[in-house]
Amino acid sequence: MAEKTRILGPGSLTIGANQSVKxxxxxxxxxxxxxxxxSEDPDTFLDGHEExxxxxxxxxxxGTVKEDYSTDGLQAWCLLHAGEILPFTVIPNNTAKLKITGKLTVAPLGFGGDVKARNDIDFSFSATDIATASTATGE
Structure with a gap:
């Protein structure tokens, strides 16, 4: 039986393609x-059967990111690319072989929080074309 990988990370989340990957x-x-x-409610027919x-x-x-107020930080990048549909890849754990891919629509992230603190910002991007594959070459 293959060993199971149950820990999230270290891994990666990338958005974009070719030279424009963030x-x-x-x-x-x-x-x-x-x-x-x-699921929609089932249809009931006169003869009593349901579909x-x-x-x-x-x-x-x-997910959640730590805020980065630099001009090339994630928040600035998301604001610049808001509305764009871009490919993404999530690798939950680098030692495992699972890779999740698809397309997502970039949405802007907020700015700010507690003063003199490393603030968190949540993000949520709608996604399509979700698939899983192996990160191993030739699989």
């Missing part, structure tokens, strides 16, 4: 790729 990894303290599945309603799943890439 790496969230060094600022991220929490990361989730979260499904939200809903299941449609099921839909929407996704978000969400």
């Amino acid at each position: 790496d969230f990894s060094a600022d991220c303290t929490n990361i989730k790729v979260t499904p939200d599945t809903s 299941a309603g449609a099921q839909t799943t929407t996704w978000t890439v969400e």
